Amino acid sequence: MNISILYGTETGNAEMLAEDIQSELEGDHDVSCQNLSDVDPMSLVPEHLYLLVCSTYGDGELPASAQPFAEAMEAAKPDLSAIHFAIFGMGDSEYDETFNHGPKRLAELMLAHGATQIGERVAHDASGPEMAEDLAFPWAEEIISQAEERLGAAA
């Protein structure tokens, strides 16, 4: 399967996790990994499964590197109805009222432009006991098997 991991980060935690997911999946799939700041929302393609990894900053806002992507999406209003994505969030439950609101916003933005979400949004908590990769690897496996069922292994 063609997998594009796209990350939105402020201090680099989501970038590290995205690279870890890439290494984990590389043996079985064609995987690329890019910063959302370098991605044009008009360039997304139906042949790829998009795994978004995104943190939260400020008061429940998108991290800096996801903001240009979100702005470009709002400006260009691309039709993403052929696009499939899944999303993994990173946040901190110390910010209880806005816990993982960044990835929530990003998912809503994708959905608002017609994209199809696969699986549940899973959230890592920087104040919790788990390592992000211990949540993210099983999440990625599960997403891929769901995607293979829906899109066919040929994707």
Added chain:
Amino acid sequence: MSGKIAIVGAGPSGCYLAQSLLKAAPDLEVDLIDALPVPYGLVRYGVAADHQGTKAVTRQFARVFERQGARFFGCLRLGDDVALEDLRAAYDAVVLATGMPVDRPLGIPGDDLAGVFGAGRLTRALYDHPDAETLPELGAHPLIVGNGNVAIDLLRLLAKDPDELAGSDLGAGPTDWLAGAGIESLTITGRSPAAAAKFDPVMIKELAKLGGVSIDVVGTGASDEPDAVKTLDALASIAGHGSGARNVTFRFGLTPAEVIGSQGQVRAVRFTSDAGDETIPCTSVLTAIGFDADPDLPRDALLESATDAGAGALAPGLYATGWFRRGPRGTIPENRADAQALATHILDDLTADPAKPGRAIFEGRTGLVDYDGWCRIDAAETEALPEGRCRAKITTREEMTRLASKGVTTG
């Protein structure tokens, strides 16, 4: 690309720089040199003990050593243990990332009285920095001067009840000190009006979680400007919060004019304001109004003669990043962006001279701590945890170097 780069200061700026350099050019020899036996700078000794999520960036920094091949040279103080000229002679590039550690004084009469303490001095003591002075008596009514995030961190820590520190890494000594400090009220003053206060509104909202306090916010004024509205809304959301015994009062628009004492001890601070002079009684004055450079390093001269100070280029083969370059402002992400830009600049400039010895100049030196040594300290700090704590910091250099004792392996 090959080349030997020494980064002085293993705080977030130095670590992010090493990360970026090695990502772009994995064959570089990158050495992170620090005066302390332990890495991570203010992430370990400044970021609040009850903000562990923010400290999670250290997992990235560990990778820089464990997977990207950077080396750590702890217990090497630039200026004392190694001279800048010697480093520049040994490495293709040297980067200064030593931060801004010195508390900026109030600069008013009485600011040297007993009972006036800088936020850096206090946070170093609270967070068990091995070179910290002891935790002082603050009395029942400390007054905090300053309206940045550091001031709010200090306010929150001092306002917490012992059970509100669960999950933190506040040490046993500071925990006992805090429990016995007998603080009855805390006043925090800012020079600007509330609308222009520098603290992050999210830090203010966090104060609404405090259980043992009652919060008063006095004289906030109004504004339509979006950032100011966020600040004012945050203050409004905590105004009147709680009915705890410990009163917290926010005051604005007060410029400190004089610290008043008797028998050499602080009694009050006199402020000037638009409404005239006002004297607020207190038992101690905690200043959080910024930081200055370490006077042992020629920061001003280096920045003045810099080829491109904005880009962090000081002289051929000599660079600066982080707080050392930009001054004592900005959060961890800003240091990351700064370091990433500097990495590109350094790699553009770099011409490697294979004759330069690099880290070989430290061969045979005793007393240094390498990354494995730090890992042994880290393991000792996290293996037997006291109740409600996620780390028990080793507090002295002697104990740190003893634990790290296998020393540095060069080669």
